[in-house]
Amino acid sequence: MIKITAASGITHQSTGALHITLLAITLLTSLFIFSNKAMAADMANGKNLYMAHCSGCHGGNGISFMQQVPNLARSGILAQTDPVLIDKILAGKNAMPPFFGILNDRQIRDIIVYARSLM
Numbered sequence: 001m002i003k004i005t006a007a008s009g010i011t012h013q014s015t016g017a018l019h020i021t022l023l024a025i026t027l028l029t030s031l032f033i034f035s036n037k038a039m040a041a042d043m044a045n046g047k048n049l050y051m052a053h054c055s056g057c058h059g060g061n062g063i064s065f066m067q068q069v070p071n072l073a074r075s076g077i078l079a080q081t082d083p084v085l086i087d088k089i090l091a092g093k094n095a096m097p098p099f100f101g102i103l104n105d106r107q108i109r110d111i112i113v114y115a116r117s118l119m
């Protein structure tokens with residue numbers, strides 16, 4: 001009688017542990033899927049914004065047709081850190097208009113991530 005109780009107690013405990021493990025796996029899996037989706041959404045958003053705001057000067061593929069406009073692709077420009085690039089894009093420079101009030105930091109970060117993928 002005592003043995004049976006003990007045995008069922010152990011079974012109950014291991015079921016509980018199994019439930020927690022399964023819950024953890026489910027949570028981690030959904031986190032992984034969610035973060036991958038978030039990444040994909042950022043790239044798509046970055047592409048749309050790049051095409052709308054930057055491609056006119058820097059070219060759809062990051063190669064500019066205008067002499068005064070630097071290439072973003074195949075250049076070291078996008079090797080600068082995100083905060084530095086965001087500040088520069090917000091501020092503008094010479095013939096490049098400032099994007100302060102037009103694009104927010106998050107949108108510019110999406111654009112940078114997309115532009116880095118251009119070859």
Ligand code: HEC
Pocket residue numbers: 050053054055056057058068069070077080085088089093094095096097099103111112
């Ligand atoms: C009207 C044309 C024009 C548009 C639109 C434009 N740029 Fe530029 N961009 C330039 C020019 C010109 C320069 C070179 C400025 C200089 O150094 O004199 C430049 C420079 C840059 C640089 C290099 C900054 C540095 O000195 O390191 C980056 C990065 C950049 N642009 C990103 C972008 C992004 C991202 C967008 C869209 C949000 C964009 N540009 C839109 C014309 C443009």
